[in-house]
Amino acid sequence: xxxxxxxxxxxxxxxxxxxxxxxxxxxxxxxxxxxxxxxxxxxxxxxxxxxxxxxxxxxxxxxxxxxxxxxxxxxxxxxxxxxxxxxxxxxxxxxxxxxxxxxxxxxxxxxxxxxxxxxxxxxxxxxxxxxxxxxxxxxxxxxxxxxxxxxxxxxxxxxxxxxxxxxxxxxxxxxxxxxxxxxxxxxxxxxxxxxxxxxxxxxxxxxxxxxxxxxxxxxxxxxxxxxxxxxxxxxxxxxxxxxxxxxxxxxxxxxxxxxxxxxxxxxxxxxxxxxxxxxxxxxxxxxxxxxxxxxxxxxxxxxxxxxxxxxxxxxxxxxxxxxxxxxxxxxxxxxxxxxxxxxxxxxxxxxxxxxxxxxxxxxxxxxxxxxxxxxxxxxxxxxxxxxxxxxxxxxxxxxxxxxxxxxxxxxxxxxxxxxxxxxxxxxxxxxxxxxxxxxxxxxxxxxxxxxxxxxxxxxxxxxxxxxxxxxxxxxxxxxxxxxxxxxxxxxxxxxxxxxxxxxxxxxxxxxxxxxxxxxxxxxxxxxxxxxxxxxxxxxxxxxxxxxxxxxxxxxxxx
Amino acid sequence: xxxxxxxxxxxxxxxxxxxxxxxxxxxxxxxxxxxxxxxxxxxxxxxxxxxxxxxxxxxxxxxxxxxxxxxxxxxxxxxxxxxxxxxxxxxxxxxxxxxxxxxxxxxxxxxxxxxxxxxxxxxxxxxxxxxxxxxxxxxxxxxxxxxxxxxxxxxxxxxxxxxxxxxxxxxxxxxxxxxxxxxxxxxxxxxxx
Numbered sequence: 171x172x173x174x175x176x177x178x179x180x181x182x183x184x185x186x187x188x189x190x191x192x193x194x195x196x197x198x199x200x201x202x203x204x205x206x207x208x209x210x211x212x213x214x215x216x217x218x219x220x221x222x223x224x225x226x227x228x229x230x231x232x233x234x235x236x237x238x239x240x241x242x243x244x245x246x247x248x249x250x251x252x253x254x255x256x257x258x259x260x261x262x263x264x265x266x267x268x269x270x271x272x273x274x275x276x277x278x279x280x281x282x283x284x285x286x287x288x289x290x291x292x293x294x295x296x297x298x299x300x301x302x303x304x305x306x307x308x309x310x311x312x313x314x315x316x317x318x319x320x321x322x323x324x325x326x327x328x329x330x331x332x333x334x335x336x337x338x339x340x341x342x343x344x345x346x347x348x349x350x351x352x353x354x355x356x357x358x359x360x361x362x363x364x365x366x367x368x369x370x371x372x373x374x375x376x377x378x379x380x381x382x383x384x385x386x387x388x389x390x391x392x393x394x395x396x397x398x399x400x401x402x403x404x405x406x407x408x409x410x411x412x413x414x415x416x417x418x419x420x421x422x423x424x425x426x427x428x429x430x431x432x433x434x435x436x437x438x439x440x441x442x443x444x445x446x447x448x449x450x451x452x453x454x455x456x457x458x459x460x461x462x463x464x465x466x467x468x469x470x471x472x473x474x475x476x477x478x479x480x481x482x483x484x485x486x487x488x489x490x491x492x493x494x495x496x497x498x499x500x501x502x503x504x505x506x507x508x509x510x511x512x513x514x515x516x517x518x519x520x521x522x523x524x525x526x527x528x529x530x531x532x533x534x535x536x537x538x539x540x541x542x543x544x545x546x547x548x549x550x551x552x553x554x555x556x557x558x559x560x561x562x563x564x565x566x567x568x569x570x571x572x573x574x575x576x577x578x579x580x581x582x583x584x585x586x587x588x589x590x591x592x593x594x595x596x597x598x599x600x601x602x603x604x605x606x607x608x609x610x611x612x613x614x615x616x617x618x619x620x621x622x623x624x625x626x627x628x629x630x631x632x633x634x635x636x637x638x639x640x641x642x643x644x645x646x647x648x649x650x651x652x653x654x655x656x657x658x659x660x661x662x663x664x665x666x667x668x669x670x671x672x673x674x675x676x677x678x679x680x681x682x683x684x685x686x687x688x689x690x691x692x693x694x695x696x697x698x699x700x701x702x703x704x705x706x707x708x709x710x711x712x713x714x715x716x717x718x719x720x721x722x723x724x725x726x727x728x
Numbered sequence: 729x730x731x732x733x734x735x736x737x738x739x740x741x742x743x744x745x746x747x748x749x750x751x752x753x754x755x756x757x758x759x760x761x762x763x764x765x766x767x768x769x770x771x772x773x774x775x776x777x778x779x780x781x782x783x784x785x786x787x788x789x790x791x792x793x794x795x796x797x798x799x800x801x802x803x804x805x806x807x808x809x810x811x812x813x814x815x816x817x818x819x820x821x822x823x824x825x826x827x828x829x830x831x832x833x834x835x836x837x838x839x840x841x842x843x844x845x846x847x848x849x850x851x852x853x854x855x856x857x858x859x860x861x862x863x864x865x866x867x868x869x870x871x872x873x874x875x876x877x878x879x880x881x882x883x884x885x886x887x888x889x890x891x892x893x894x895x896x897x898x899x900x901x902x903x904x905x906x907x908x909x910x911x912x913x914x915x916x917x918x919x920x921x
Contacts, residue, residue, distance in 0.1 A: 269737060276735035278747050350754040358747045359737035384758045389765025395864060396769070403853050405860040407769075413777055413857035418769055425765075702736065 190280035191696060196266035197587075198287050202294060203258035210249035211656055217242040217628075222649025224629045237326055239628035240309030247312030248334065251430070252341050253294060255572035259437045260345070261290070263579055264352050264376045266587065270687035270694060271370050273361025273703040273725070279351050286348035293340035300333035308334035311626070313423055316408035316416045320400040332401050339394045342387050349380030361686065361725075364705035368724065370685050371460055371709075375440030379433045382468050386429035393422035420482055424475035431567070432471040436464055438575035439506060442528045445582050446510055448683050449525035450517025451720055453710040456509045463509070466502035474499055480548045481555045489548040496546035500539060507532060507539075518713070522681075523597035527578030530605050531570045538566030541616070556626075559619025562612040569608055577604070577662070584666075585680045589692040590673030596665040603658030610651035614644035684723045685709050752898040756905045759872075763909050766868065770861045770916065781921045783858035786851060791842040792918040795835050796910065802831025803907045806900040809887075813897060818890035825884035825896065828903060832877040839870055862917055869913055872906045 186194060212230075219226075220234040227233060234242070265283065269276055277283045300307040308330040310319040322328025356369065356377050396407040397419065406412030408419050447454050454460060476484055476492040510532060519525070541563040544550045554560060577600075584592050615623075618641050623630070630636045679688040686705070690698055703725035711722035738747055774780055809824035843863075853863045876899070883899045886892045 274735070274737035274740065276737050278735075278737045278740075279751065280735060346758050350751060350758065353754055354747060354751045355737055357743050358745070358750060359740045360742045364742075384754070385761055388758065388761025388763075389768070391762050392766035392769065395766075395868070396860075399853065399860065399864065405854050405864075406857065407860055413773070413780075415773070418772075422765060422769070 188284070190276070190284050192265045192269050192277050192280065192283060193587075193694060195283050195287050196262050196264075199257045199265060199290070200262035202291065203254050203262060206249050206253040206257075206294065210246050210254055211659070213242045213246040213249070214652065215656055217246070218649040218652045220628060222646040224631060234628065236628050237309060238306070240311075240325075240626075241307045241327065241330070243626070244309050244311050244334075245307050248308075248338070249297075250568070250572060251312065251434075252338060253297065255434045255568070256341075256345060257290060258576050259434055259441075259572065259579075260376055260379060261286075261348055263372070263437065263441065263583075264348070264380075266583065267687060268352055268355055268373055268376065269359070270586075270690065270698060271373055271685050271709075272356060272359060273364065273686045273699065273705060274355070274359045275697045275699065275702070277351050278355040278359050282347055282351050286344045286351065289340055289347065290344035293337045293344060296333055296340060297337035300330045300337070303329040303333065305330055313427070314397070314419075315423075316397065316400065316419050320397060320408055322401075328401070332398065335394055335398050335401070339391060339398075342391055342394075345380075346384060346387065349384055352380050353377050360705075361702065362704045364724075367458060367461075368705055368708050370440075371443040371454065371457065372437065372440030374461055375436040375443075375464060378464055378468050379436045382429045382436075382471060383433045386426045386433075386472065389422045390426035393419055417479075417482060417484075420479050421475070424478045425472075427478065428475040429468075429471040432467055434571050435503075435567070436467070438531065438571040439464070441575050441579040441582070442510065442531050444683075444685070445524045445528040445578055446513050447710045447712060448582075448681050449520045449522060449528070450514050451520075451712045452513055452517040453708075453712055454509070455512035455515075457708065457710065460506060460509050463502035463506045467499060467506075470495060470499040470502070474546075477546050477548070477551070480551045486548075493546060493548045497543065500543065500546075503539060507536060523592070523594060523601060524578050524582035524681075526598065526601050527574055527581060530601070531574045531578060534566060534574060534605070534608070535570040538563060538568075538570065541566060554619065556624050557619035558615040558623045558625055561625055562615035562619060565612050565615075569612075573608075574605070577601075582681070583687075584669070585676030586687055586692045586694070588670055588673075589676055590669050590671075591676050591680060592669045592673060593665050596661055600658055600661040600665065603661060604655055607651040607655035607658070611648050611655065614648045617641075618644050682719070682721055684711050684721050686724055689723060689725055746894060748894050748898050749901070752901050756902065759905065763868070763912075766861075766865060767912060767916070770865060773857060773861070774916075774920070777857060780856075780858040783851070783856055783862075784917070784920065786846070786849065787862070787918045788842050788845060789918045791838055792914050795838050796914050798831050798835050798838070799907045799910050802828045802835075803904055805831065806903045810897045810900045813887065813893040816890070816893065818887045818893055821893065821896045822884040822888035825880050825887065825899070828900075829877040829880045829884075832873045832880075835873055836870060839866070865913055865917065869906070869909055872909070876903050876906050 189195065216228050216231045216234060217239055219228040219231075220239060225233070265277070297307075305322075305327040307327065308314075308319075308325070309327045310325040310331060314331075314335070318324045319331055322331065325331055356373055360369070396405070399405040400407050400409065400414075406414040408414045408416045410416060443454055443460065474492060474496045476488060477496045480489050480492075541559070544554055545560060545563055581592055581597055584590075621638065621641055623638070623641060623645075624636060627633065627636055630638065676692045678691055680692075681688070686703055687694070689703060690700075705724045706727055707722065707724055709724055711724075713720050714722045741747060743750065805824045805828040809821045809828065812818075812820035812824060851859050853860055880899050880903070883892070883895045887896055
């Protein structure tokens with residue numbers, strides 16, 4: 171069929187910008203996400219400098235005014251979640267790996283796939299254009315609570331607020347299109363012989379994430395339309411003086427917002443599962459149990475959202491219920507972590523860079539999980555919610571997901587993506603240079619948070635009851651650690667670019683893995699497989715007795 | 729792969745459900761949540777604001793009822809189109825699809841007439857909570873009717889040449905969904921007092 175069609179080599183535009191090839195679209199998502207990560211990281215640098223060294227000139231930015239500070243934190247949050255974590259974790263890895271791991275030549279609907287990226291790119295452009303309008307980008311926090319977000323008189327960024335809302339809505343549409351395509355491809359386009367429980371865990375996780383996303387984002391899309399009308403057409407959906415209800419937005423937002431945490435967590439967990447199996451040369455301990463826990467997480471994620479609203483004046487009886495469900499969800503997540511640790515137990519562990527990242531994910535994410543218990547319990551949450559404790563907790567979950575797991579995946583699949591190995595020494599320097607400062611950034615913030623440092627304050631000296639000069643050294647420590655962490659990212663960038671040309675040639679299967687993407691040349695050619703594979707067994711057959719190799723690829727007959 | 733050739737991934741069916749029908753169901757599922765969120769917000773507001781019943785009494789119930797009839801009839805045409813496509817009669821399927829989108833056109837014309845009267849009486853998007861929901865819900869639904877019509881005409885153009893007949897069923901499914909949303913909107917916006 172199509173693969174036999176002879177055709178001329180397409181030009182640059184058709185090959186890289188207008189392509190329907192899932193691998194090119196994956197690269198488009200990856201590089202767009204990396205570029206956005208640099209912008210989001212730059213914003214973190216600017217506002218952390220303001221907090222560490224208040225009201226001093228920030229090199230590369232200038233003086234941070236209160237209004238600018240609000241815009242910086244809003245954009246940092248929005249960009250890192252919607253334009254870094256989702257495109258890289260789900261869209262880039264999903265696009266690259268789903269057809270390869272399932273043994274087919276492309277997505278089921280390649281042109282919908284291309285459309286998905288184009289709408290995503292449009293959302294990026296709309297967001298970036300808000301940096302240029304009068305008033306600057308939106309400054310009403312990434313959660314965009316009305317009435318602050320509904321009125322330009324309150325948030326002082328009337329145009330930026332509307333552009334932000336449009337950009338987020340477009341981004342949702344892009345991920346709905348992409349996610350539906352992923353789901354249909356996985357359900358229908360698997361290689362012959364690949365049964366439901368022969369699908370690699372990462373693919374399961376990406377699909378579950380997409381189903382959770384699809385089931386939770388609808389109300390927020392509706393809410394975005396309502397908020398857009400409140401901003402631009404003087405309706406009063408969220409205005410209590412005109413029969414509206416500002417709490418409604420919080421419900422619509424968090425009904426999406428909390429499942430969203432698991433939308434990004436599950437693919438990260440999937441990446442880690444793949445890597446742990448390969449680098450401990452062991453079968454995943456309890457493959458089906460991993461899936462059951464993931465389903466339990468997915469289900470429970472829909473009944474925890476109001477724990478974000480304990481301080482928003484909800485009925486205390488409701489707060490009790492949501493405390494219980496929130497604590498319940500830690501059970502399946504913990505079970506999943508135990509299964510990963512059980513996989514490591516007795517394995518032949520190879521500490522290559524991807525494995526270091528995967529192990530760091532488990533360690534750091536556990537700190538995030540354990541500190542979450544204090545925020546999920548409504549009693550303690552009322553004290554901690556508006557403090558830096560919450561910031562530190564959030565970043566102990568989200569940095570492992572969006573940064574550590576992404577680096578795990580990138581270092582692991584880089585040879586497949588580009589045909590060459592990354593430099594191991596540079597990789598390890600980058601690893602330690604990221605993970606150690608990461609802890610030094612956020613452990614001080616747990617302490618300042620417990621001491622009472624409120625978030626959303628641009629300069630503590632301006633508020634007598636907030637001042638606490640004794641804590642300033644912790645704030646400064648956190649900022650300096652951030653500078654160190656950011657500067658080590660240049661090591662990664664250098665390694666990434668240098669290895670493209672000068673890295674060691676990778677060969678088809680440098681890690682000696684069993685899954686189908688490693689049976690094709692690196693990088694995979696157009697159409698992926700010369701002969702489409704048939705699958706004979708599950709994805710984690712490592713340490714198989716009675717074979718010359720210690721692994722048994724999925725596509726080799728018995 | 730050239731622009732029109734389909735990848736092998738598109739032709740496989742591990743579930744036994746044709747890929748086109750499968751993706752249509754997923755699209756409908758995602759739309760259900762969007763309308764569900766908006767409708768749930770409306771219903772909760774409506775329960776806590778009994779005074780909105782006064783606003784609701786100004787809606788043109790007869791126009792809504794006529795539109796319900798139009799949409800249900802057009803859905804019948806969509807079913808007949810599907811039947812014709814199953815019998816590999818592309819031109820006949822195309823004819824019924826065009827009739828279906830004619831139903832959509834009538835629906836939108838009645839809607840435009842109705843909104844004109846509402847607006848002349850001074851009821852606009854920002855005239856109060858009920859009217860905000862009224863225009864938002866019906867407007868979002870109207871956009872779906874319009875999108876369905878356009879897609880249906882494209883599918884009909886292919887079907888007339890006996891191409892891509894599996895799409896006739898899919899657009900029909902989508903049209904039934906749009907129809908069912910209206911079945912929820914009509915009583916909640918026009919009849920509920």
